[in-house]
Amino acid sequence: MNEKNIAVKVEGLTRTFGDFTAVEGISFSVSRGEIYGFLGPNGAGKSTTIKMLCGLLQPTDGDGTVGGLDIVRESEKIKKTIGYMSQKFSLYDDLSVEENITFFSGMYGVTGKTRKERKEWVLEMAGLRDRRTVITKTLPGGIKQRLALGCALLHEPPVLFLDEPTSGVDPVSRRNFWSLIYEMAKGGATVFVTTHYMDEAEYCDRLALIYRGKIIAEGTPTELKVQYMRRSVLEIETDRTFEALEVLGRSGIETALFGSLLHAVVDDIKTATPEIERELGKAGIKVIRVDKIMPSLEDVFVTLIESA
């Protein structure tokens, strides 16, 4: 990768809180214009990483750059070139929509004619054109998130850090939110986004799977599925899902619940399929179908965590 095309680069980044290591020696790099996802369960170290990149948290060890600027020594310069949206809604609840936008314009040094244009842009983007005087507290969660994103974009930052931007937001709003993220990336911005939603991870150009402070896999969603899933995934439909899960678990087949279906991870389909049918048959459970499917990221994740 050409150095000039790198937006974020991190080497051996580590952060400890007392005895607890939140992030342990992670390394990765993000190219300009890329949507880079950080996928992992709560407490895996996603927020800690994003805060170190934004200059909000001092790394214990390792180093990194954002837009070519050092995250330890030049954190204040970094703050001029990034937009950050924290996991928790952190605009002013007691200010109106417009007052929040005006305030953050001031903080980012957006003034004059640009400020007016950007304000209208945010209002439009958040769908708040005719609710500009409404107190922010009274807005629904999804709209609040859009407003927060808008405020982080007022100064048109080339790099955007979004920390779980869609947590606690309804599915429709989540979808809308992601189309906004796509637009940002199309406009040339680099988007670094954390999430614990597996379906959202599919939208990213590249992904890092983070677990207990370490990156356990990295690549495009397809690469991850192909590379890390040498084993196959079978989707099993039965008349009694929970009992089937128990039966297969007892017979040593790696099985997980997926809605009303079961996913079994196996080495060889040819031998595994009859075995599954036999085991379930013995327990008197009716097998409706067993199909080989393309593994989802969740399958990848579950497999990686089990081998980790």
Place this chain on the structure above:
Amino acid sequence: MKISRIKAIAKKELIQIRRDPLSLAMAFLMPVMLLFIFGYAITLDVNNLETVVCDLDRSTLSRELVAEFGESEYFTIIDHVYSQGEIDGYLDRGEALVAITIPRDFSEDIKKGRPAELQVIVDGSDSNSATIALGYISGVTGLFSKRIAVRQRPPLIDTRMRVWFNEELESRNYIIPGLIAVIMSVIAALLTSLTVAREWERGTMEQLISTPVKTPEFILGKLIPYFLIGFIDMLVSVLLAVFLFGVPMKGSLFLLAGLSSLFLFGGLSLGMLISIVAKSQLVASQIAMVATFLPAFLLSGFMYAIPNMPRPLQIITYAIPARYFVSMLKDIFLKGNPLHMLLFETALLGIFGLVVFGIANKKFKKRIE
């Protein structure tokens, strides 16, 4: 530093204060309330001391002396008793604070030119009132003996006393200016003690520190709205002092405004520093209260004269801004002193403000730790 950023922060803070009835009440009602409560409660004048008299002499002279006590506004004679044993009961029950016993040979001694004795018992549980009562008693007896002495021979020294700067010796006149200084110390620190901690508690700080805003911009922007409020509080207090409490205002109002601004800068910066360090509104407001009220009340020279304090305490008072403000306000109100006579106080108040503002800037970190 960008003025536009300072303005944006000041404006946002003002909007938030305006929308929060609780902080509005604290900002504007608290100083007035404190001034009312303390202004009426604290008075060092001791009037109408309940007094019981035991006149064993029962002569013209002794009656004259008793009348002298009774006529002064400082003593109210509640009863006459005829044996010393009866006095104890009055003092024990707290019905009387002063007991005066005139011995049997009181007038006899005076007539023969011997020093006459007068026995006075004062309830010392309230030592302050007791001390003042003793002063009054020796005043009354002094005048009395002088008058009698004149009858017998002309006095050697005729002292004529005059009090300057507070001619009526109204304690209210010097209490109120000092009280304003004490109240403003507390109010200034309390006003700003919540402001930074609130941002940490509500989670809004995280967004704010991710922006390129600079620390001095942030702190100055936050100081401005509270400075305006503090200035209005000061103005209201001075108006109340003059028009409600009748304290004379002999000095320049412009000087008062200027020096009050200097004091507010230090006081507000102190509250800001506390808020930055505490990161919790509850803790910050309690620290602000304790850190300002006690020193301002006890060590500023408001209640107790600084020269009477033990040396180590005297040194500590130099670090208490209220010390300078108390004497400034007294001097401006009662003496009408101009600036060049207040240079020492002004300089130290300025240094205090700059130092605290500097520490606040240093302590504020645009990081989560």
